Amino acid sequence: MLGVFLAFVAGAAAQIFINDDQLHEMILSPVWGNPTPDQLPLYPHTPAVSVRRSDGARIRAALAGGIQIATITATVATGWRTLPLLEASLAGFAEPDSFVLFAGLAAGPAAQAADKAPARAASAPPAKPDALLSPAQLQECVNQKERLKAQTDDALKDKAAIDADRDEIARSGTSLAEERTTLDRTSEDAVGAYNAKVEQREKLIETYQARVNAYNLKADAVNVTKSGYEKSCENRRYDDRDLNDIKRKK
Secondary structure, three states: HHHHHHHHHHHOOOOEEEEEOOOOOOOOOOOOOOOOHHHHOOOOOOOOEEHHHHHHHHHHHHHHOOOOOOOOOOOOOOOOOOOOOOOOOOOOOOOOOOOOOOOOOOOOOHHHHHOHHHHHHHHOOOOOOOOOOOHHHHHHHHHHHHHHHHHHHHHHHHHHHHHHHHHHHHHHHHHHHHHHOOOOOOOHHHHHHHHHHHHHHHHHHHHHHHHHHHHHHHHHHHHHHHHHHHHHOOOOOOOHHHHHHHHHHO
């Protein structure tokens, strides 16, 4: 979920998600499948829990009265899981050997893990016979896909810098807190040196926030490109010869 990742980058201490009457085991990272090493920074480091609609209503009511304090207890479990897989075959009438493949999303290890698959299969119409992409349209789809990868890679580089800044801010904050307990406030030099460290940390915080803001803009651009690609290119048929022509011209 990109929202969890952005909240983590923006400095959220934790997240509470309000579900409907059924609790759902959600995926917290925007990584699909087994992560590659360069995708590991995309995993959030903050706890997140889900509550039912009725519990969420109580939380909203409490927040309406002002800032509240919540204690969240969560256990992180990372690994491979065995998931239920729904499968059905629907033979064609005119051409029994022909078929359309519907794919669904397995959202977690519980019994309701595949609850989105039927909805996605029902809501994702197969490509129409006249939906064949023209060479120009296919070229634009290839360009969009390459642009999406470049934008994503660029955002990941910014995320690595943001993580480094955040870790340094936390480290320097702990160091300053410890140093403050033994600071000789009668020494002008000691106080001046301590204040210089505080100012340096504040500048780092400003740099961190600027990077977060820039990252958010890049994340928005990634979403726009991704949405455009999904709308214009996904589930569209094309002539393999056109794709081969595009590859040869590169």
